[in-house]
Amino acid sequence: MAQPPIRAMHASMKKTSQPTINDVAHVSGVSKKTVSRVINNSPLLNDDTRQRVLGVIKDLGFVPNPQARALALRRNFLIGLVHDNPNAQMVLNVQQGILEAIRDTEFELVVRPVNRGAPSMLEDVRHFLERQRLFGVVLLPPVSENDSLAQLCDEIGCRYVRMGSAKLDDDEHMVASNDREAVREATQYLIDEGHKRIAWISGPHGFRSARERRLGFEDALGAAKIPLHRSMVADGNYTFDTGVLAAERLLDLSPRPTAIFAANDEMATGVLYAARQRGLDVPRDLSILGFDDTPTAGHIWPPLTTVRWPIVSMARAAAMKLLAGVGDGGEAVTEPSMFLSTLIRRASVARPMD
Amino acid sequence: MAQPPIRAMHASMKKTSQPTINDVAHVSGVSKKTVSRVINNSPLLNDDTRQRVLGVIKDLGFVPNPQARALALRRNFLIGLVHDNPNAQMVLNVQQGILEAIRDTEFELVVRPVNRGAPSMLEDVRHFLERQRLFGVVLLPPVSENDSLAQLCDEIGCRYVRMGSAKLDDDEHMVASNDREAVREATQYLIDEGHKRIAWISGPHGFRSARERRLGFEDALGAAKIPLHRSMVADGNYTFDTGVLAAERLLDLSPRPTAIFAANDEMATGVLYAARQRGLDVPRDLSILGFDDTPTAGHIWPPLTTVRWPIVSMARAAAMKLLAGVGDGGEAVTEPSMFLSTLIRRASVARPMD
DNA sequence: TGCTTAGTGGAAACCGGTGTCATAAACAAG
DNA sequence: CTTGTTTATGACACCGGTTTCCACTAAGCA
Incomplete structure (x- = not known):
C-alpha cells in the first residue's frame, strides 16, 4: 500500500506563529492522534509512519505546547523550589543541582522564597502549589524541617522531597547529609x-x-x-x-x-x-x-x-527523586538519599600554644 | 426580577479535585462566560451577579487553572531570569527583586542559568523561550550585554528587559546603574x-x-x-x-x-x-x-x-517594566530606568603613609 | 407606538494537546 | 472460507479556560 503523500503546507497554517500538532498532522497526512503518539514514543506505531512524522516535525520546527500538554495531562512541568535560606550560595547551588537533574527534560524550575516567620507562610505555599499545580517541590532547610509543610504537600497531592541534615523516617521524601x-x-x-x-x-x-x-x-x-x-x-x-x-x-x-x-x-x-x-x-x-x-x-x-x-549533588538527587518514574528513559538511576560531608582542612586551625 | 437561585452542588463536581469554572457557573446559576467575566474584572456586568459569583468562588475555593488560561490566552504567566553570573548573592538579589515585583500577581519566576562560553548558548535560550512561550525575560549581566540575545527575543516576540551598567540606546528594554x-x-x-x-x-x-x-x-x-x-x-x-x-x-x-x-x-x-x-x-x-x-x-x-x-530595586524595576500595562491595576508606576550607586566607606581605606 | 441602543448573558467554537473507543487490515487458527 | 486476534490508525470527546456571535431585555427617542 502506498504511503499517503506528504502534503504541501496546510491552508490554516500561519507562518507567523508556531506550528501546532494539527499542522504536523496535515502536512504528514496522518491524524493528530498519530502525531501525538510519535511525540510520546508510543510503541504501537508503524516505524515508517514514525520516521515520516518525525521528519515533518523537524522540518516545521514543531515544539509541543507545554501549556496544552499540561492541561490535557492535568499536571504541568514545573518543579518548585521552596526555600527560606539566607545563604545565597547555598540556594544557588541547590538551583544548580536541580537544573542539572532536569536538563534535557521538559521541566522548568520555578523559585519561591518564603518567609518562615510569617504566619501566612503555610497559606502562601498552599496557594503557590494549588494555583500552579506544580509537578513537585524541593524543600530546602530550614523550611524543609517544617512537618506541616510536608503534610500540606501530601494533602494537596503534590510530590515533594525534603533536603535535610539527618535521615527522617520517610526515606521516600528525604535527601539528607550526615x-x-x-x-x-x-x-x-x-x-x-x-x-x-x-x-x-x-x-x-x-x-x-x-x-x-x-x-x-x-x-x-x-x-x-x-x-x-x-x-x-x-x-x-x-x-x-x-x-x-x-x-x-x-x-x-x-x-x-x-x-x-x-x-x-x-x-x-x-x-x-x-x-x-x-x-x-x-x-x-x-x-x-x-x-x-x-x-x-x-x-x-x-x-x-x-x-x-555536597549540596549540589544532594539537590540533583532530590530533583531526580521527584522525577523518578516519569522520564522517557525509565532507567531510574536510584540516587542515594544519604550524602557524606567531608572536612576541608585549611589554615584556621593549629595546635594550641598551651 | 428574582435572581436565579444558588443551586446545590453540581452532580459532576468531584470533591477530590479542584473546582473548575463550570462548577462555579453551575452553583451560582450563571454561564461559564459570566464567571469568566468576573474573574477578569469585566466592567459590563451586573454588580449583584458579580457579588454572587464572587461569593461562590470563595465558598468553593475556586482558583482558575493557569494552564488553561495560558492556553486560551496564548501566553503564559512565567517570567524568565536568564543569567550567567558567578556572583550568587547578586543573582539571588535579582531573584528577590523580581519576586517582589510579581508578588500578588499570577506570574511566577523561572530561572535559567546559561553558559555564556558555550557555542550553543543562543540556541539553548531560543529553545527555552519558544518551548515555554515565556511572557518575558529579565537578562542579567554579563549575558545581558549580548546584543544577539536581545535580537533573538525581538525575533521570537518575547518581551525582555536588560539589566546593565550603563544606558543603552533603547531605554525601552534597559535598566541600568551608573x-x-x-x-x-x-x-x-x-x-x-x-x-x-x-x-x-x-x-x-x-x-x-x-x-x-x-x-x-x-x-x-x-x-x-x-x-x-x-x-x-x-x-x-x-x-x-x-x-x-x-x-x-x-x-x-x-x-x-x-x-x-x-x-x-x-x-x-x-x-x-x-x-x-x-x-x-x-x-x-x-x-x-x-x-x-x-x-x-x-x-x-x-x-x-x-x-x-541597588540591585534589588533594579531587578524590581526590570520586572515591573516587563509587566507594564498588564496588571489589573493599570496605574503603571513608572520606575526609573537609571539607578545610582553609592560609596560605602568602611575600614579598608586610609591615608597613605608617604 | 415603533425603532434604535446599551446592557446582559448563553451557546458554541476554539486554544493545542491527550484519552477512549471503534475500525480496517493483516495474520493465525479451526 | 470463516472466525478470532493482533496491529496500526482515526474519529471524537475532553482538559478548563477565553472569545465570538447572537438573542433577549429594558431604556431612550421620535
Whole structure:
C-alpha cells in the first residue's frame, strides 16, 4: 500500500506563529492522534509512519505546547523550589543541582522564597502549589524541617522531597547529609591537634541541622572524656552578627577557649572578625572551625577550615527523586538519599600554644 | 426580577479535585462566560451577579487553572531570569527583586542559568523561550550585554528587559546603574585621601561593566592630572583567584601602589588575601576598594570600602517594566530606568603613609 | 407606538494537546 | 472460507479556560 503523500503546507497554517500538532498532522497526512503518539514514543506505531512524522516535525520546527500538554495531562512541568535560606550560595547551588537533574527534560524550575516567620507562610505555599499545580517541590532547610509543610504537600497531592541534615523516617521524601557524624569527625580533629578548651556556637533553636551538629560536637567531646561546660556554648542563629556577638562573649572567658567551632561558616566568619578586632592572631591564638564551605570561607584570611557538604549533588538527587518514574528513559538511576560531608582542612586551625 | 437561585452542588463536581469554572457557573446559576467575566474584572456586568459569583468562588475555593488560561490566552504567566553570573548573592538579589515585583500577581519566576562560553548558548535560550512561550525575560549581566540575545527575543516576540551598567540606546528594554560615575566618585575619594599611586584591577574584556568602571577610574585620574601608568593596571576577570594574581603582580611593583581599586568585590577580597599573605597591614600599608558590596565585603577584616548598587530595586524595576500595562491595576508606576550607586566607606581605606 | 441602543448573558467554537473507543487490515487458527 | 486476534490508525470527546456571535431585555427617542 502506498504511503499517503506528504502534503504541501496546510491552508490554516500561519507562518507567523508556531506550528501546532494539527499542522504536523496535515502536512504528514496522518491524524493528530498519530502525531501525538510519535511525540510520546508510543510503541504501537508503524516505524515508517514514525520516521515520516518525525521528519515533518523537524522540518516545521514543531515544539509541543507545554501549556496544552499540561492541561490535557492535568499536571504541568514545573518543579518548585521552596526555600527560606539566607545563604545565597547555598540556594544557588541547590538551583544548580536541580537544573542539572532536569536538563534535557521538559521541566522548568520555578523559585519561591518564603518567609518562615510569617504566619501566612503555610497559606502562601498552599496557594503557590494549588494555583500552579506544580509537578513537585524541593524543600530546602530550614523550611524543609517544617512537618506541616510536608503534610500540606501530601494533602494537596503534590510530590515533594525534603533536603535535610539527618535521615527522617520517610526515606521516600528525604535527601539528607550526615551533619552529626561530620561534626564529630571535625571536632575529633581539633582534639587530636591538642585542643581541650573548645567552644561551640550553636545554630538557631528548632533547626534540625543545628541540633544534629551540636550532637556531633557532644559526641566527640564525650568520647574524649572532655567535659562540656555550659559557658563554652554560645547561642547563634547562623548569621554573621550573632557569630561576632557569640565570639565576643567566648573570648572574654578566662581561660579563653583555644578553639571555637561555629555551626556554620557565616558565624565562623564572624568569629574571625571578632578575633581580629581584638588583635588575636588566628590560628596562633585561636583556632576556628566552620561548617558549609561557602566560597567566602576560602577567601578570607586565614582561609577557614570547615566542613563541606555536597549540596549540589544532594539537590540533583532530590530533583531526580521527584522525577523518578516519569522520564522517557525509565532507567531510574536510584540516587542515594544519604550524602557524606567531608572536612576541608585549611589554615584556621593549629595546635594550641598551651 | 428574582435572581436565579444558588443551586446545590453540581452532580459532576468531584470533591477530590479542584473546582473548575463550570462548577462555579453551575452553583451560582450563571454561564461559564459570566464567571469568566468576573474573574477578569469585566466592567459590563451586573454588580449583584458579580457579588454572587464572587461569593461562590470563595465558598468553593475556586482558583482558575493557569494552564488553561495560558492556553486560551496564548501566553503564559512565567517570567524568565536568564543569567550567567558567578556572583550568587547578586543573582539571588535579582531573584528577590523580581519576586517582589510579581508578588500578588499570577506570574511566577523561572530561572535559567546559561553558559555564556558555550557555542550553543543562543540556541539553548531560543529553545527555552519558544518551548515555554515565556511572557518575558529579565537578562542579567554579563549575558545581558549580548546584543544577539536581545535580537533573538525581538525575533521570537518575547518581551525582555536588560539589566546593565550603563544606558543603552533603547531605554525601552534597559535598566541600568551608573557604574562609571560611581567609580569616578570612589576614585576621587581615594585621591582626596592623598593617594597618588592608585592601581586598577579590571574586569574581563568585553564586559560593559568592566569598561564603564575602568572609564570612571580614568575620569577621576584625568581630572586630578594623575598619569595612569600601564603597569598600574592589571587584568582580572571578576574572580577571587584573578584578584589574588593581579594583586601579587601589583604588590611587586616598586614603588608599590598605596591603593588598589578592584573592579568588583570578589577580586578586592583577593587583593586583601594577597596582602595578608605577604604580611601587609590593610589599610596602613595598602588601601583597597571594591565594587558591588557583597555580604562578604562587610564580613572580612578589615571590612571593605566598596560601591553598592541597588540591585534589588533594579531587578524590581526590570520586572515591573516587563509587566507594564498588564496588571489589573493599570496605574503603571513608572520606575526609573537609571539607578545610582553609592560609596560605602568602611575600614579598608586610609591615608597613605608617604 | 415603533425603532434604535446599551446592557446582559448563553451557546458554541476554539486554544493545542491527550484519552477512549471503534475500525480496517493483516495474520493465525479451526 | 470463516472466525478470532493482533496491529496500526482515526474519529471524537475532553482538559478548563477565553472569545465570538447572537438573542433577549429594558431604556431612550421620535
